[in-house]
Amino acid sequence: MSDAAVYTGRAAVRAGILVTGTEVLTGIITDRNGPWLSERLADLGVDVAMIEVVGDRPADLEAALERMAAAGVALIVTSGGLGPTADDLTAEVVGRFAGREMVLEDALEERIAEILRPLMSRWPELDEAAVRASNRKQAVIPRGATVLEPVGTAPGLVVPPAGSADDGGRPAGPTIVVLPGPPRELHAMWEMAVRTDAFRAAIAGATEYRRGILRLFGIPESEIANTLRHADAAGVGLGSLEITTCLRRGEIEVSTRYEPGDEADYERLVAFIAERHAGRLFSRDGATIDRQVAALLAGETIAVAESCTGGLLAGRLTDLAGASEYFAGGVVAYGNEAKISLVGVDPALIESFGAVSVEVAEALAAGARERFGASVGVGVTGIAGPDGGTEEKPVGLVCFSVQGPGGRSLTRSSRLPGGRADIRDRATTVALHMIASALGGERT
Numbered sequence: 001m002s003d004a005a006v007y008t009g010r011a012a013v014r015a016g017i018l019v020t021g022t023e024v025l026t027g028i029i030t031d032r033n034g035p036w037l038s039e040r041l042a043d044l045g046v047d048v049a050m051i052e053v054v055g056d057r058p059a060d061l062e063a064a065l066e067r068m069a070a071a072g073v074a075l076i077v078t079s080g081g082l083g084p085t086a087d088d089l090t091a092e093v094v095g096r097f098a099g100r101e102m103v104l105e106d107a108l109e110e111r112i113a114e115i116l117r118p119l120m121s122r123w124p125e126l127d128e129a130a131v132r133a134s135n136r137k138q139a140v141i142p143r144g145a146t147v148l149e150p151v152g153t154a155p156g157l158v159v160p161p162a163g164s165a166d167d168g169g170r171p172a173g174p175t176i177v178v179l180p181g182p183p184r185e186l187h188a189m190w191e192m193a194v195r196t197d198a199f200r201a202a203i204a205g206a207t208e209y210r211r212g213i214l215r216l217f218g219i220p221e222s223e224i225a226n227t228l229r230h231a232d233a234a235g236v237g238l239g240s241l242e243i244t245t246c247l248r249r250g251e252i253e254v255s256t257r258y259e260p261g262d263e264a265d266y267e268r269l270v271a272f273i274a275e276r277h278a279g280r281l282f283s284r285d286g287a288t289i290d291r292q293v294a295a296l297l298a299g300e301t302i303a304v305a306e307s308c309t310g311g312l313l314a315g316r317l318t319d320l321a322g323a324s325e326y327f328a329g330g331v332v333a334y335g336n337e338a339k340i341s342l343v344g345v346d347p348a349l350i351e352s353f354g355a356v357s358v359e360v361a362e363a364l365a366a367g368a369r370e371r372f373g374a375s376v377g378v379g380v381t382g383i384a385g386p387d388g389g390t391e392e393k394p395v396g397l398v399c400f401s402v403q404g405p406g407g408r409s410l411t412r413s414s415r416l417p418g419g420r421a422d423i424r425d426r427a428t429t430v431a432l433h434m435i436a437s438a439l440g441g442e443r444t
Helices: 033-043 058-070 090-097 106-122 128-139 183-194 197-202 221-233 260-276 289-296 312-317 336-343 347-353 358-372 420-438
Strands: 014-020 047-054 075-079 102-104 140-142 146-148 156-159 175-179 210-217 242-248 251-258 281-283 302-306 327-332 376-382 397-403 409-415
Touching: 014 033, 014 058, 033 047, 033 075, 033 183, 047 058, 058 075, 058 090, 090 102, 090 140, 090 156, 090 175, 106 128, 128 140, 140 156, 146 183, 156 183, 156 197, 175 183, 175 197, 183 197, 210 260, 221 242, 221 251, 221 260, 251 260, 281 289, 289 312, 289 420, 302 312, 302 336, 302 358, 312 327, 312 420, 327 336, 327 358, 336 347, 336 358, 347 358, 358 376, 358 397, 358 409, 376 420, 397 420, 409 420
Parallel strands: 014 047, 014 075, 075 175, 302 327, 302 376
Antiparallel strands: 102 140, 146 156, 156 175, 210 251, 210 281, 242 251, 376 397, 397 409
């Protein structure tokens, strides 16, 4: 991801996100909370200055809090480290950092005990006293913190800074929102946190922003960067816009954040890009190709036969709720025998043209359509690598065919860049754009 223009505005409120957990730091678990929280904060007009991941070491956690406070953030959001085990120390470290005494909240302890009772009934051999003792630490919180109702067993916290010397001896600093690590719990608790008085006070004065997303397909990221340079030279007025470009799944995403008074500048930018890249700009409202295809499939059904993508296309077609209305089924026909027996590909085609060929892709599309009784059939076959390529058919060669209603059909082959995962992922994107074209989709 790269900044494509210099933004001259400045957010009134900045925040830091601190993700804790040695399992996240070492890559055992992928961090999903940091990006999710960043998007939620941006929606509130809060500028995220940094996201940091630290292990379950109190000194590292406190050092990260110090770094964020020194950067002048008004809000810090933490995730993780609120469990009952000895290494779950976030609440304690935050309390010490904020200069607030840790106290046992009796009502909270009882609430956690209520949550644990069903657990105890399912496993009666557990030592109830030991379980209660280990979870009692979850009810020890910084004095003056706002408690967020537990979704699991761990409560969340909103901890404002100590405001005077007689309130812990620490000068005013950032408000800290302490959330659990499991995303399901964190998401629900975030909504509670946003409604608290302490949170609203911390982000008071946040700038109101609007956000526009454009999506283009079929051009390199360097070309959109060149377009933005031309737009700036043409006086479009990029100085009021915060523009970020990103290559995602073979598409270019142009994300622009701006204040309401600068909407005219944004509209001029959209018009400039649309004129320069007519036919490549497929989404002006941020809608993904996945959602566009789902909308175009209203009243139609689709079936797929995949080889090199191994079911990834079927996965994307069924990611959205309501996919059962249009997705008839799919086959992962990886081997030649599967192509022949499951999809009905003529063995002579494979013998004459090879499994990776537009002829076999067409046969896969026709077979999927026929076997599932669908109005749209899709076939994908290719060489994802890293081995298996030849001079004639190199790694990255993927052949596609889409057979749509009314006799509309599209067939093509592409040499896709990247490693195995990139090739497979980008192949699904190419297939989705071909489906949209076969269904007569207009760029929005």
